[in-house]
Amino acid sequence: LPGGLSQVLSWAGLCQVLFAIFIGLAGVVAFCTVRLLARHVWYTHRLSCFSKPHADSWLLGHLSQMKRGEEGLHHTDKLVQTYKHSCYWFMGPFYHLVRVFHPDYNKPLLMAPANITVKDELFYGILRPWLGRSLLLSNGEEWHRRRRLLTPAFHFDILKNYVAMFNSSTNTLHAKWRRLVEEGEGNMEMFDHVTLMTLDSLLKCAFSYNSNCQESTSEYASAIAELHDLIIERRTKILHHWDWLYWRTRQGQKFKKALSVVNRFTREVVQRRRALISQQRETATQSDSTTEPRRRKDFVDIILLEKDDEGRGLTDEEIQAEANTFMFAGHDTTASAICWVLYNLACHTHYQEQCRQEVMDLMQGRDTEEIEWDDLSSLPFTTMCIKEALRLHSPVLAVTRKYTQDMKLPGDRTVPKGAICLVSIYGTHRNPAVWTNPQEFQPLRFDPANTRGHSSHAFIPFSSGPRNCIGQKFALAELRVVVALTLLRFRLTPGINPDLGTAPGEVRRLPLLVLRAEGGLWLQLESLTSHTSRDD
Numbered sequence: 001l002p003g004g005l006s007q008v009l010s011w012a013g014l015c016q017v018l019f020a021i022f023i024g025l026a027g028v029v030a031f032c033t034v035r036l037l038a039r040h041v042w043y044t045h046r047l048s049c050f051s052k053p054h055a056d057s058w059l060l061g062h063l064s065q066m067k068r069g070e071e072g073l074h075h076t077d078k079l080v081q082t083y084k085h086s087c088y089w090f091m092g093p094f095y096h097l098v099r100v101f102h103p104d105y106n107k108p109l110l111m112a113p114a115n116i117t118v119k120d121e122l123f124y125g126i127l128r129p130w131l132g133r134s135l136l137l138s139n140g141e142e143w144h145r146r147r148r149l150l151t152p153a154f155h156f157d158i159l160k161n162y163v164a165m166f167n168s169s170t171n172t173l174h175a176k177w178r179r180l181v182e183e184g185e186g187n188m189e190m191f192d193h194v195t196l197m198t199l200d201s202l203l204k205c206a207f208s209y210n211s212n213c214q215e216s217t218s219e220y221a222s223a224i225a226e227l228h229d230l231i232i233e234r235r236t237k238i239l240h241h242w243d244w245l246y247w248r249t250r251q252g253q254k255f256k257k258a259l260s261v262v263n264r265f266t267r268e269v270v271q272r273r274r275a276l277i278s279q280q281r282e283t284a285t286q287s288d289s290t291t292e293p294r295r296r297k298d299f300v301d302i303i304l305l306e307k308d309d310e311g312r313g314l315t316d317e318e319i320q321a322e323a324n325t326f327m328f329a330g331h332d333t334t335a336s337a338i339c340w341v342l343y344n345l346a347c348h349t350h351y352q353e354q355c356r357q358e359v360m361d362l363m364q365g366r367d368t369e370e371i372e373w374d375d376l377s378s379l380p381f382t383t384m385c386i387k388e389a390l391r392l393h394s395p396v397l398a399v400t401r402k403y404t405q406d407m408k409l410p411g412d413r414t415v416p417k418g419a420i421c422l423v424s425i426y427g428t429h430r431n432p433a434v435w436t437n438p439q440e441f442q443p444l445r446f447d448p449a450n451t452r453g454h455s456s457h458a459f460i461p462f463s464s465g466p467r468n469c470i471g472q473k474f475a476l477a478e479l480r481v482v483v484a485l486t487l488l489r490f491r492l493t494p495g496i497n498p499d500l501g502t503a504p505g506e507v508r509r510l511p512l513l514v515l516r517a518e519g520g521l522w523l524q525l526e527s528l529t530s531h532t533s534r535d536d
Ligand code: HEM
Pocket: 135, 136, 137, 147, 325, 326, 327, 329, 330, 331, 333, 334, 337, 394, 395, 396, 399, 400, 461, 462, 463, 466, 467, 468, 469, 470, 471, 472, 474, 475
């Protein structure tokens, strides 16, 4: 010790100080533990109105019952069969979770006003470094403002323009598939190809950017795919949830690098577009009529022009967060939906034939194979098959919420404020109390003649209520274009996973951020005729 201090603090004094620090720290730990346990007891008491499946430990609760993959989904099936509408789980003394899987329970939770709904950090926090305070992750007034500003980008008049991009991206995919079939590689993994295709489409619609990512490596598209994979990996590693540690890991460094590629790209697009808009304004004031051909508006154009009630638009940083969110929320979900629709049709050839006939009737007498906006409403049976696949293999399996006030549910049950509610889309879609033969693929359930009895919250692949999916019409339009063109050009049968050596059509589902399949989803493709599809 420095001389002055050593005179003041003798060894005995030093020991006393250290002892006091130790007692202080022990006091803090004891206080936190008691608070945590008291909170645990309080939640356990408040949630006792819900059925509680057997927990392995009074402290750790259902932690050990959390299962991944196919086993996890079977476990959910059992919970749904046993408890029919809801049950309560806890994961250690930290997280108390109400799981609901019945329309009557989904409804009050999903329809609750957005100002009392909070996206919880446990499930969504991991996305924050990538998506910032964007629509998907924001709450309250901030969310309201963003939703108001972004909604025009998904208006029918705008979506119409995107159908041409869906056609062109699908043509590129099909040209690739046709080449593979000709080379004798008709047994194909779907997710890799289709995910690149939906990314290609979204880049065209969001930024008017022809990345060519289906044919060659694109820096931006690869960075998006990498961010996605890193998020999935981070979710499975508990220690990596701790930001301080994560940014020091190899994966954290890779994440930062990929994010900087993505952000640089968006920043440049936005800046160029702002400059173009102000240049166009100047030209417009100089001469009323312009002879320049009009470019189709993309997401960035629309978002840049929108203003809130106070005349404020989104800043470059806000647009960047929203663009990242569209990429994240839009490409993998739609790819999952497309793959599972094709899988279900491959497993049910009579429905596949019926859809194909519908598409062929629609295209009869045309000299181009282009699905147009007005065609989308002329594919009723194909749409039923798409909906049934979205029910059986919903890309998003659950959404979670917290509420800033107690929430009343049927049967005099109340979710206390602050508890996490997990609305199981998967559980609701496969609930035998809601659907007859829920495990079977029966598209006619969605025949308008049969949907009258459906509860409004029985079919919720896009969630529902104020925080439903803003991109659902976009996704449904893309799904119909891709499925219709695929059936026109290829016959699908269940494929064989060469690595797992499973029987044709046998898949083990894999819930990651969206529903995928272990080892991929394999289909056998046969080219139907040589069509004159354009390859963009
Ligand atoms: C089949 C495809 C899709 C499915 C199944 C799907 C599903 C969902 C679901 C379940 C939610 C609610 C998430 C939550 O509450 O945590 C959601 C929200 C959202 N989706 Fe989609 N989605 C799809 C396609 C798209 C597309 C194509 C876009 C954009 C281009 C998009 C953008 C968004 C956004 C921005 C939100 C947040 C909305 C808000 O909180 O206000 N989605 N989606």
